[in-house]
Amino acid sequence: MSDKKNVLLIGAGGVGTIVAYGIDYVGKSNLSIVVRRDYVKVKDAGYDISSVDYGNIKGWKPANIYPNVDAAAASGEVYDFIVIATKNLPDIVKMEELVKPVVVPGKTTLVLMQNGFDLGRPFFVHYPKNVILSGVSHIGSHNSGGVICQTQKDKAVVSYFENPNLSKEQQETKAHEFISLYSNDKNDCVYFDDAKWYRYRKLVYNASLNTVCALTGVDTGRLAFSGGLDTVSIPAMREVVKIAEADGVKLPSDVINSVVHSDDGDWFEPSMRVDVKKGNPVELEVILGNLLKVAGELGVETPILTVVYNLLKVVQFRLKEEQGLITLPKERPITDRVFK
Amino acid sequence: MSDKKNVLLIGAGGVGTIVAYGIDYVGKSNLSIVVRRDYVKVKDAGYDISSVDYGNIKGWKPANIYPNVDAAAASGEVYDFIVIATKNLPDIVKMEELVKPVVVPGKTTLVLMQNGFDLGRPFFVHYPKNVILSGVSHIGSHNSGGVICQTQKDKAVVSYFENPNLSKEQQETKAHEFISLYSNDKNDCVYFDDAKWYRYRKLVYNASLNTVCALTGVDTGRLAFSGGLDTVSIPAMREVVKIAEADGVKLPSDVINSVVHSDDGDWFEPSMRVDVKKGNPVELEVILGNLLKVAGELGVETPILTVVYNLLKVVQFRLKEEQGLITLPKERPITDRVFK
Known part of the structure; x- marks a missing residue:
């Protein structure tokens, strides 16, 4: 058994793939990703990435690639962190429901690397004892069919959505733990104490x-x-x-x-x-x-x-x-x- | 000298051409029109009209056809009625200014056959002693390059925008006079006493x-x-x-x-x-x-x-x-x- 953390990233598009690559680059995680639309291409040939942070990479693949959340659950892995980097459209997909099969109540930390406001609320309803982190990404990165073009530096600000059932210390610790899995010498990932x-x-x-x-x-x-x-x-x-x-x-x-x-x-x-x-x-x-x-x-x-x-x-x-x-x-x- | 009225219609597009044709059909007017975009075609070959009211007409032309208001003024005609049937875009063209060369103060009656609300106001500023009529058209008619296709009956409601400098009788009389020039057995043109x-x-x-x-x-x-x-x-x-x-x-x-x-x-x-x-x-x-x-x-x-x-x-x-x-x-x- 390694002491690597199990990290699942959902939504490996323009932004998500660079976050995933950054986590893989740090090397402290056993990284799985869910990639829906480009699954066949990525599973077969990996990602081609042209990045202002990491240079040109051909055929990058994380440890595990899944076409959907159910497949990621069926693998039997227990995820320490689940990073959600999808477009945020609760009127079309409720992510707090979609991730149910991969979330361990009271254990898994969710990282909402998404646009929007007051994003913790629906997750607190479903997972009252889980830490829900906030990740605000200031990146410029686009995906065309598994080919990623990152034109602006990966800058991320990580904090936590205040869960009233948990202590501040516990939530802050998880935020810093996530940063330690993701922050590296190429990107710019910082902690901010007020999401x-x-x-x-x-x-x-x-x-x-x-x-x-x-x-x-x-x-x-x-x-x-x-x-x-x-x-x-x-x-x-x-x-x-x-x-x-x-x-x-x-x-x-x-x-x-x-x-x-x-x-x-x-x-x-x-x-x-x-x-x-x-x-x-x-x-x-x-x-x-x-x-x-x-x-x-x-x-x-x-x-x-x-x-x-x-x-x-x-x-x-x-x-x-x-x-x-x-x-x-x-x-x-x-x-x-x-x-x- | 005939006792025909001199009528100038500005904006002979989908709606305006059917109004003009209706006036010509009645036969009590010496009718001139201003047609900008399709002038060359219309001057040469007239209008082809397919009308639910009047049937199919080939090459219809009124007495006078002008490419712009200045040409209509240069003809020397004194107009009793000026019917404005253009699209109503005062942020692009101020019609009350455009028509200046053809309006005789205190004499010409203007008929605003146009969409919108409180249309009399700018005309009262420029022509305080003129009658300004309101024409609301409920027609379905389209123009493609001088070919008119009228699909819905020409129904028009005529009243007057209340000019405080003139008597009600005077304004009402002009409204009825205009209706007498325009109303016929094919269209449906009525007076309504509250514009x-x-x-x-x-x-x-x-x-x-x-x-x-x-x-x-x-x-x-x-x-x-x-x-x-x-x-x-x-x-x-x-x-x-x-x-x-x-x-x-x-x-x-x-x-x-x-x-x-x-x-x-x-x-x-x-x-x-x-x-x-x-x-x-x-x-x-x-x-x-x-x-x-x-x-x-x-x-x-x-x-x-x-x-x-x-x-x-x-x-x-x-x-x-x-x-x-x-x-x-x-x-x-x-x-x-x-x-x-």
Whole structure:
């Protein structure tokens, strides 16, 4: 028996594969991955990776490659860490349910290396005694059919989603343990002690610029030129700041200014805008849905974010239908409902 | 000298050409038209019309055909009626300024056969002593390069935009006079004595369903299925009803129900949605812009309509840029503005 940790990474796409490779590079883990779409290619020939961090790699394979979570469970391995690096679409797939076969209650640490806000909540419901880590990745990396092209350094910020049933020490220890399995001389993986603050900070951009660009079909530069930055996105940012405040999180006083200026000089298309353009579902629920749930619980009014959310739900419906996830009858059914 | 009236119709596209043909069919007018895009074809070979009202017509031409308003003015004709049947895009073309060369102050009657709300206002500023008629067309008719295909009966409702400088009698008389030039045994052109009421009634649909479908990229059926009808459009309709009320217009108590059910059984794509799909600018200012101006003057809160309007302004900016009406620098300029 080695003292290596059993790590399972789910979602080895653009980001996930670089995380997986980083973990393998450190060498303290017995690494398994779940790769769905590119399974046949990867199982056979491995990944070809062109990476700003690791250089050019041909045919990389971790110890175990599975086509789905059930296969990873059937192997009989007991996983110490499960890293989830899939796109975060709870309105399509509930990851907390999908991973059930591979999670040992009270033992497995889950690492949510995903976009979004308040991601721990559904996991605490299913796994009240497990540590749920937060991983925010600032990487640029794309996957085309098992060929990974990483153009921006792998920078990750690891913290924990505060589980009220566990001690802070226990959760912090697990965060550091995960970092020790993943951090190496090529990447930049650090501990940050407040996941909630960090995720609120990210939301100031994502809830306001990412969403509005997705709805209107422009980049952040055109959003500014057309007036939408001032009329919709900045007022929306103020709503995020207010929710954070009500939630006990004090964002920097110049946060709105920094967020707007973060795209200075770039006609930048945020991720949700790119998704809509490609016809892919957007990470709406984990960005705006979860935020508005918290706002509602705290009694914070969100007149702008709510309209933006409700409009994007219609867009999401369209995207899902275009992807065959929703089917409508050929004839539009007639309702006898009375509308008021 | 005949006792025919001099009528100039501007914008002989799908709708305008059928109106023009109807006027010519009646035979009480000396009819001129301004046709911009298809001028060469129409001047040479006339219109080919396939009409549910008038049958198949080859090579129809009115008395005079002009490529632009200046040419219509240069002819020396004095026009009794000017019918404007262009798409209504005041953020691109200000019709009240464009028609200046052909309007005789205090004499010419203008007929705004166009979509939108409160259309008289800019004309009253320029022509305080002229009658400005309202024509709401309920026709289905399309133009492809001078070939007109009219699929739905020409039904028009004529009234007047209330000019406070003129007597009601004078304005009503002009409305009836115009109807006498246009109404015939094939079309269905009626007088309605309250343009404001009629245009508010139309806005209940246009400000809420037309706009939201345009923003989200769906038809009214999918809007209902996806939840957007309930979360955005119906609350937006309630705002329209409130503005109307504050403006002294009492809409029917079941107006929201009738409007929603008006598309029963159809996966119907409203005009603004079709425009966005085709990459054409939308009639945003005359539908939402003018309404929100009135709401502001009356002190009516419009939290939903305002967000929808501000988002659509971004879409309009994008559509204008795509059409070459706006050009942006290659490098995104950096501002030193402090955002708060």
